[in-house]
Amino acid sequence: MESSEWMSQWESMTNDELFALREQMQEILNAKLLAKKVTLERRLRTLSELSGNASAAKPRSVKRANHVQRAER
Secondary structure, three states: OOHHHHHHHHHHOOHHHHHHHHHHHHHHHHHHHHHHHHHHHHHHHHHHHHHHHHOOOOOHHHHHHHHHHHHHO
């Protein structure tokens, strides 16, 4: 649909139609935001769990760096 068609459609809509469209768009956006929030919260929970386990077992690169620092002393 071309922009001129959109403009004529918008201009021909009543206030009630525009308000109803706004409400529909708001519901759709709210649902999308909620889905994104749930996804991000899951990822954050996973990262938090991983970081909790990481303190008990350091990655190899960190252990190697600590070993090198001790050898240099």
